[in-house]
Amino acid sequence: MNSRQQIILQMVIDQGRMSVTDLAKTTGVSEVTIRQDLNLLEKRSYLRRAHGYAVPLESDDVETRMMNNYTLKRTLAEFAATLVNDGETVFIENGSSNALLARTLAEHKRVTLITVSSYIAHLLKDTNCEVILLGGIYQKKSESMVGPLTRQFIQQVHFNKAFIGIDGFLPETGFTGRDMMRADVVNAVLEKGSEAIVLTDSSKFGAIHPYTLGPIECFSRVITDDGLNATTHQQLLDNGVQVDIVKQFPLS
Structure with missing residues (x-):
């Protein structure tokens, strides 16, 4: 996980939900790059994606x-x-x-x-x-x-x-x-x-x-x-x- 992906993950955890558009604006990269980052983070079970948004993994707690x-x-x-x-x-x-x-x-x-x-x-x-x-x-x-x-x-x-x-x-x-x-x-x-x-x-x-x-x-x-x-x-x-x-x- 690179530094940008760490920032993305922390933002998603802190906010509870972040759109691809907002993540791109905040990190200064394209939405295509954000989607690639989110795909990687989801594949590694750090978060999940839903309709243009990234949200934290569900917890029963x-x-x-x-x-x-x-x-x-x-x-x-x-x-x-x-x-x-x-x-x-x-x-x-x-x-x-x-x-x-x-x-x-x-x-x-x-x-x-x-x-x-x-x-x-x-x-x-x-x-x-x-x-x-x-x-x-x-x-x-x-x-x-x-x-x-x-x-x-x-x-x-x-x-x-x-x-x-x-x-x-x-x-x-x-x-x-x-x-x-x-x-x-x-x-x-x-x-x-x-x-x-x-x-x-x-x-x-x-x-x-x-x-x-x-x-x-x-x-x-x-x-x-x-x-x-x-x-x-x-x-x-x-x-x-x-x-x-x-x-x-x-x-x-």
């Missing part, structure tokens, strides 16, 4: 994921919180954007939060919010509960809205996840028939992972940023999914 593009994720979480009314019971699945949403709701709304994430439950330990942590097999890296016991607990609770994290989306596959056990938890939530809302940054669109979350008709809404391309936006609308675009803050 919630704290690590939260620090990637923190400002954008906080903005998404703050918008999502406006959709929740006082007195509601809300299911919040695992994930960094969902963790920020849970904290925002706990600090500003009178709600009951149901989650499978021990990380989220711990994050809210000093708030007045009522938290219901569902049991199951403890997945240590993601700090999340999974398995048949978790599915049974989900069947026994009720909630107004469910906020879901995803790992990928393509029109031919719908929403997908990287982890089989966590995908099963999401599908158990979707079977409840409550309002299901995807909360994610736009880097996840265009990616594909092994495990289906859905079908897509089970989701009522997507909250993401203005990096979502127009084609994908229209594909979601064509499938009856409402799309809320939250504008990103410009990079400083």
Whole structure:
């Protein structure tokens, strides 16, 4: 890895996502050269590419994921919180954007939060919010509960809205996840028939992972940023999914 590639990698890690155009301007080389650098870095498993952007490799560690593009994720979480009314019971699945949403709701709304994430439950330990942590097999890296016991607990609770994290989306596959056990938890939530809302940054669109979350008709809404391309936006609308675009803050 040469010095330019080291700079590119650090910028991607720090910002959470960088476009080929911005990387070319910052480093003073052509976009063709940047693409060659990104191909090499992706081949060596330092980052991954998605629709003209470079993004950090996914991690199951919630704290690590939260620090990637923190400002954008906080903005998404703050918008999502406006959709929740006082007195509601809300299911919040695992994930960094969902963790920020849970904290925002706990600090500003009178709600009951149901989650499978021990990380989220711990994050809210000093708030007045009522938290219901569902049991199951403890997945240590993601700090999340999974398995048949978790599915049974989900069947026994009720909630107004469910906020879901995803790992990928393509029109031919719908929403997908990287982890089989966590995908099963999401599908158990979707079977409840409550309002299901995807909360994610736009880097996840265009990616594909092994495990289906859905079908897509089970989701009522997507909250993401203005990096979502127009084609994908229209594909979601064509499938009856409402799309809320939250504008990103410009990079400083």
